Amino acid sequence: MTQPQIDSRAFRNALGRFATGIAIVTAIDPDGNPIGLTVNAFSAVSLEPALVLWCLDNGSHNLEAFRHASHHAINILSVEQKDLSNRFATWPTDRFAGLPWQKGIGGAPVFPNCCATFEVANEAAHAGGDHTIFIGRVENFTETVALAPLLFHAGQYRKLADVQED
Template sequence: MSQAPTDSRALRNALGRFATGVAIVTAIDPDGQPIGLTVNSFSAVSLDPALVLWCLDNGSHSLEAFRRASHHAINILALDQEELSTRFATWPVDRFAGLAWQAGAGGAPVFPGCCARFEVANESAVAGGDHTIFIGRVENFSEDASKAPLLFHAGRYAKLASAD
């Protein structure tokens, strides 16, 4: 049954049928403090040049800090990092308290144990309805092909089905 996009809850539910990976995007704010949040709105844009994007709600308290950051890191979470995802999706808490991380390009925090990490220069921020679309140029990346990704589908965490 087709619906008009005026019912935001129904639209959100339908969008949730698309399984996504889970990432934590990080940066350093203008005061030199680490910031970060959980997202599932990450995508490749181009291979040449290497560009990726992610989206942030315009009502986010960290929007301006991400706009002003020279770099950000996209940490693609592994299946065993659900707790880290929940930590960075919760507000208000000190998300970095007691957490191990290292500085990537531009100081953006990168986490150990991820499936993949992308360190990107903040190229542009484009208005997209009630969100801002951040486009970044990949400067460094790494992957751990032995790790299964953490997925999100229909409002809950999920994992890939076994191929066995």
């Protein structure tokens, strides 16, 4: 069976019509150094047991470190953390330099002032086209209800607007 030809740029643009939250996923690499990157491919999988997933491009230089990490922290960013999102979406020498963070379960960096943080055991990794799908078993989580989430839609950062229904 032949696969239909899809324009990958047009496909990406269409996917961008789905508004997503922004997260920074962190872990400790085999040398004991913190690693992390910005993602918007994050989702709940199951309530019982508590499972979440996130996706990483197979071309990422951190792929093997994330595969071998015992734990990940998924830091859901607030609208006030756009600069943090940008920092972890680019490749500076040390993304963690000068940033406040604390060790979560398995040492995975947890950032302050996030909307929510999920500390997960690295349960499984599955091939998914040009990405790897990581499934994590939630061992701890925190939530700050008063913070608004940072969103991404159509290639731009966005924030929630209250919409009143009649």
